[in-house]
Amino acid sequence: MEISNRYHSLNAAIYPWFEDQWQRVLRLHNDNHLPHALLLSGMPGIGKACLAEAIAGYVMCHQPLADSACGTCRSCVLLNSSGHPDLYFLRPEELGKPIKVDQVRQLTEFMHNTAQQGGYRVVVLEPAEGMNISAANALLKTLEEPGRDTLLILITHQLGQVMPTVRSRCQRLDCHTPLESVAVQWLVKELSVEPHEAEQLLKVVHGAPLAGLEFKKRGHQTLRADFLTALRDILRQRKTPLEVAGQFLKADFDLLLGWLQGLLADITRILLMGNDDLIRNKDMQKLLKGVAKNSTKDKIFTLADLVQSERFSLQRRLNPNKQLLLERILIDWSALVRA
Ligand SMILES: [Zn+2]
Incomplete structure (x- = not known):
């Protein structure tokens, strides 16, 4: 592994919504009850990796x-500059790919060396569900007997997909999605926006404040607005599905399909519960209600299934032709309100 992947300075901020988790770890450590392995579990975009780094920084x-x-x-100076030789990051070599058994073997070698700075050694592994079966099996021995003054911090965004043998060898630290009021307050400060804008942003990213921050910073809001306008144009027959597919060919398809899934979920909420308060995409409320009124449950569910399965195959890189994929989905979208 490249050394630059292993070492980087830490972002060890404790987000206000993780104060309970932080205090719990401090108590365990001060009472000499810190386990060998912690499993940080929660949805993506809430700052679990930062919490892991803060824990690493504290025990080292x-x-x-x-409380800090x-x-x-x-040790602190090393962590905040070039990196610490006793802190090891294990992540997939490429985003979205599994963690390989060879990477776990390299980790095992690291574990056999004594701590260079004479304190704790810490491993941060993310995501725990990203280990393939052989990688997970290779890690089991290390999880059972990592050696003295060693802490493994595993991070998972999908607890259900972590192998039970791995899960059972870790102490879980559940990282809950923050309360909306807490997350809004934080985003207002970070982004210097009005509370209503922070609220809207948070809805789009399913309540994950760091995802909201990233979303805003990377200009996703503009892309989302353009995509939603295009979806509206298709329904009003101002644009064809083919034109729109061409327009967004270079965009991040996972984002586009995620937003479309969100819209379909809203339409389903309107259809099944008839309650506008439950709509997440408030800025699309009128259009969503129009579709719910003029379409059928069958059509909505069929399209939602299609979007979900295509998104899944995209994430696994099984779908070779993005243009065709988007065309097919948009044609079905256009047919939602036609007989
Ligand atoms: Zn220090």
């Missing part, structure tokens, strides 16, 4: 304060 610090690392000892 040579003179920790009551000192920031000045040799």
Whole structure:
């Protein structure tokens, strides 16, 4: 593994919504009850990796304060600059690919060496569900007997997909999605936006504040607005599905399909519960109600299934032709309100 992948300075902020989890880890550590392995579980985009790094920084610090690392000892200085030789990050070599057994074997070698700075050694592995079966099996021995003063921090976005043999060897630290009020307050401060804008943003990213931050910073809002306008244009027959598919050929399809799934979920809510308060995409409320009124449950469910399965195959890179995929979905979208 490239050294640059292993070492980087830490972002060890404790987000306000993780204060309980943080205090729990501090208590365990101060009582000498810290387990060998922690499993941080929660939805993506809420800051689990930062929490993991903060925990790493704290247990590796040579003179920790009551509730934070000192920031000045040799360990803290290393962590905040070039990186610490006793902190090991294990992630897929490519985004979306599995963690391979060879990578776990390299980790095992690291575990056999003594800590260079004479304190804790910490491994951060993300995502735990990204290990293929042989990689997970190779990790089991290490999880059982990692050696003294060693902490493995596994991070998962999908607890159900982590192998039970791995799960049972870790102590779980559940990281809940923050309360909306807490997340809104945080986003307002981070992005200097009005509360209503933060609220809207948060709905689009299913309540995950860091995903909201990323979304705004990467200009996803513009892309989303353009895509939603195009979807509206298709229904009004101002644009054809083919034209729109061409327009978005270079966009991130996973994002587009995710937004479309969100719209279809809203239409389903209107159809099944008839309650507008449950709509997440408030900025599309009028259009969503129009579709719900003029379409059928069958059509909506069939399209929702199609979008979900195509999104899944895209994530696994099984779908070779993106243009055709989007055309097919948009043709079905256009047919939602036609007899
Ligand atoms: Zn320190």
